[in-house]
Amino acid sequence: MPTSRDSTTMTAVSPADPPALLLTGPARHGVVRYARDVADQVRLLDPDATVVQVSDPAELVGVAAGYPRVHLHVTDRLLGRGPEEAAALVERVADVTRLTVTLHDVPQPSDGVVNLPRRVSGYARVAAAAAGVVVNSRHEALLLVEHDVVPADRAVAVIPLGASPASATAPASASAALGDAHPAALVALVAGYVYPGKGHDDVVRAVAVAADRLRAAGHALAEVAVVAVGGPSAGHEHDVDALRAEADRRGVDLRVTGSLDDEAFRAALRGPGIPVAAHQHLSASRTLLDWGEQGRRPLVVSSRYAREMAALRPGTLTPYAPGLLPEALVHAWRDPASTALPPGTDLAPTLADVAAAYRTWWAGA
CATH class of the missing domain: 3.40.50.2000 (Glycogen Phosphorylase B;)
Structure with missing residues (x-):
């Protein structure tokens, strides 16, 4: 049965x-x-x-x-x-x-x-x-x-x-794409709509802190950026302006892709950068599956829901404690392979x- x-x-x-x-x-x-x-x-x-x-x-x-x-x-x-x-x-x-x-x-x-x-x-x-x-x-x-x-x-x-039946196991393509990343680039990827509470602002601040720490350790960063893979949800267009102003103040380049078709969205998730899910109030997130289906292991702020998903699909996310995203970003920058799932990782159910x-x-x- x-x-x-x-x-x-x-x-x-x-x-x-x-x-x-x-x-x-x-x-x-x-x-x-x-x-x-x-x-x-x-x-x-x-x-x-x-x-x-x-x-x-x-x-x-x-x-x-x-x-x-x-x-x-x-x-x-x-x-x-x-x-x-x-x-x-x-x-x-x-x-x-x-x-x-x-x-x-x-x-x-x-x-x-x-x-x-x-x-x-x-x-x-x-x-x-x-x-x-x-x-x-x-x-x-x-x-x-x-x-x-x-x-x-x-x-x-x-x-x-x-998970999509066609993506029941993580593909082999993501780890190869990471090899294209500029070695001096610190780029964080955040998937989904832009709206208050999604965590884009937390990621901007954390990327700025992580960049300072890497520079202090002697690394010359040619690029420090946050890529919002998606656009603002209806009625929240002004939030992009506020987020861009925050990024400018902190020396972070903010790129907002806007709405993407399915293939372009998937390609963006497979691209160079550190995947991050910083929303502290996740209760059921298709975004975590989006990352997994494209062979990525995102940084995910620890919560009751994140712990449940880590148990449901072991090894498919990297939890970090609230407030410790800069440290998690530095680690991921030093070890890009940690942001890619091994090919064949089980994404069931x-x-x-x-x-x-x-x-x-x-x-x-």
Whole structure:
């Protein structure tokens, strides 16, 4: 019997007819893309699985009414102008069908004193309306209990984010690309949207400190830079200007690639530089998988979630303690090979594992 893996266990898989999988939202949004990836893998396991693209979230209720069971990937930012509106929409869906949900972007302290209570209330309404709830990490499951989104005795399934089946093992190409790096260049790569709290500012400051330490040790650096692989998220264009001003003050060259197509994005991750994930409030990050799928081992600020991912995919990231990023950058600069995964590194669970785990869970949800 095939198996699927969550953060800590392997469980037997028994096939089950899945609910209708509803997809909605902008095609390039991370949650939407992941929901599509999972749905495609479910359909590979069961060609009769129903996948429905709903162009406007307002149409979800009418579409859901046509099926006895549906599953929806939920983030409040996709389903309404605020968590209250998103929760009301999900409640209406649950009124017309048996609804299960995967919760993304779960509430946590980084939401701030104003938004955290609103998001907690909204997600609590979503969880109460759903017949079953999935999250993508044990850290997220704990956050739901810690912030009273669900009661401690509510069963919440953990199905980790899955690697692309085509990237189930790390490629051999990344280590070769590192050989092209200028020996006197200190370049940090940060993947994903630019927005407050993502850690770009921490990386700029740390690169400046690391550069000073390397120069003090006698190394002449021809280039000191941070490359933001991606562009600002909607409404945060001014944050790039503030980040650039901070970089200029510290003698760091900031390069922002802007939005990239998939191949250009992957190529940027494989390129010369030290991969860094400095976001201190990660709770489920596709970015860590993006790095691994391109054969890179990123520096990742230590947290409960980072420790969980280090245990799930051993050897695929290099944790550093908060405040010690300059030291981690110096070490990585001295040992570029430490930022590349050995070819063939196992990146499981894959999306195929995830799809199998969902089918097992739906059988009892």
